[in-house]
Amino acid sequence: MTFRVNFLIQCISSVSWSAMNYGFFEIVFSYTGSIGADSGWGKYEYFVFLATTWLINSLIQTFCMPNAQEFSELIRTGNLDFALLKPIDTQFLISFQKVEWSSLTNGFMGLGVLIYSLSQLASRSPTPLVLSPLTIVLYIFYLGCGAAILYSVMISLAATSIWLGRNQSLYNFWFYITNFSRYPMEIYARSWGLPLFVLFTFVIPVLVVVNVPARLLADPLQSQDTWKWPLAGFALFATGMSLFVSRLIFKAALRSYRSASS
Amino acid sequence: MERLLYSRALRWWTILRIALEERMVYRGDFALGTLMRFLPIITQIFLWWTIFETIGAEQETEHPEIEGFSFHDMVAYYLLTMLSRAFSSMPGLASGIALQIRNGEIKKFIIQPVDLVGFLLLNRIAHKIAYYSVAFGPFLIVFTLCWWGGYFDSVSLPWTTWMAFLASLIMGFLIGFFLETAIGMIGFWFLEVSSLLFVYMLLSFFLSGHMFPLTMLPDNEIIGRLSYRTIVDMLPLKYLAYFPAAICLETVKGDDLIRGLWIEAGWLVFFMVMCRAMYAAGLRRYSGYGG
Incomplete structure (x- = not known):
């Protein structure tokens, strides 16, 4: 809380970014009833999706983000030596050292949009959405899984800066990969999108990050949804695998670390 | 007189050449980065593909449209805004000026017979030339691919449109330059402009038409006879991305096009004058300490 005005401006800018996103889809939904015919992603279902994206991203x-950046810097300056010397797991130490509280504002905004959209869905006329406590618990659980998958991708990317010396494109890569997770996964499942769909579901599972919790909560297809549960099962597996593989990558990268300090 | 002019030209040429050489050091990384920048387009293509398909199903039409844009036009629009942003975006310009003001480097422009704005402009031109010579490859690859994909089917470009497109791109570059320089000059009054710059960046992303075609904005009147669309239409930000793309897709044509170009020129003069005035006022305020 040392730089209060700066903190406030950071909060405002992260909120305005989300507001712009919201505005964009508000405009899109003035032209169309849903994203994908018969996909069930109507306006408020989609806003649940959007809010979920914000929650996980925040x-x-x-x-994670401030720590991953710090990590690249530690490698470049050679200060990683000190982290390695400490009697604590290195990945744990460098992953949770810093917290950027101002990014949490996006999460609050997400929460607001989520509650609003859910209340809209719950009062929709023919088939109102009914939320069971189990759904809410599962939603929160899968938010955690999504965050864990993204964390794995990020820590793997950050670890590559050991090999590359300095990884300035870390941010870019991160942005490009997570960009795919921002929309319902069905939209990629067509013609030349199929390889992308397979790649980002089974190899780098960023597509399940937002899709699974949002699908569980908004329930776009209701009882006709045949792949909700198989997908949720797969997401569990994908989370485990991502954490495991990223751990391997991190360890392998540490083995090739040569200190840069004098 | 002739000698003076010659030496002056030589001086600016040297500045341009040095800046150009400086920019070409990391060209491999640069080309790869440019190609990667097209990746978000892929997600956009799928999103709009789905949206247009949905609209087609809802309205039971073979050729769904949003404000005159077909699906292919929409993809072409995004590619074209990337091209216009390649002209009008000025990475690091405003923050660089603010930094120079803060750490006192700006002093050298007060002492040396080199004009700050002119120097920065030449530097930027060099930057852009270097950028295009490297980015040409990636742009060509993506545009050719999309051409084959049929995304540019409605772009015909008769030579008058072509000239207007080029003019709007060049003016877009200059507006971007003077606007960002003016923002950088705010550094004379405030020490830190980075958060201000971030807000500007966000606004320009939304209001320049980089995020979606500005004609999609709601047309219902909010204040008096003004709607969101008319308000955004009056702002200068649309010349940074939307306007050139709209010319190329012939969304803006005929009298609207001519008027648009004149207004763009007007904005350009406005920002040039503002930039100069702010520099002069800033220098009066500025005090440099130390050696």
């Missing part, structure tokens, strides 16, 4: 930006 978790990542608050807890």
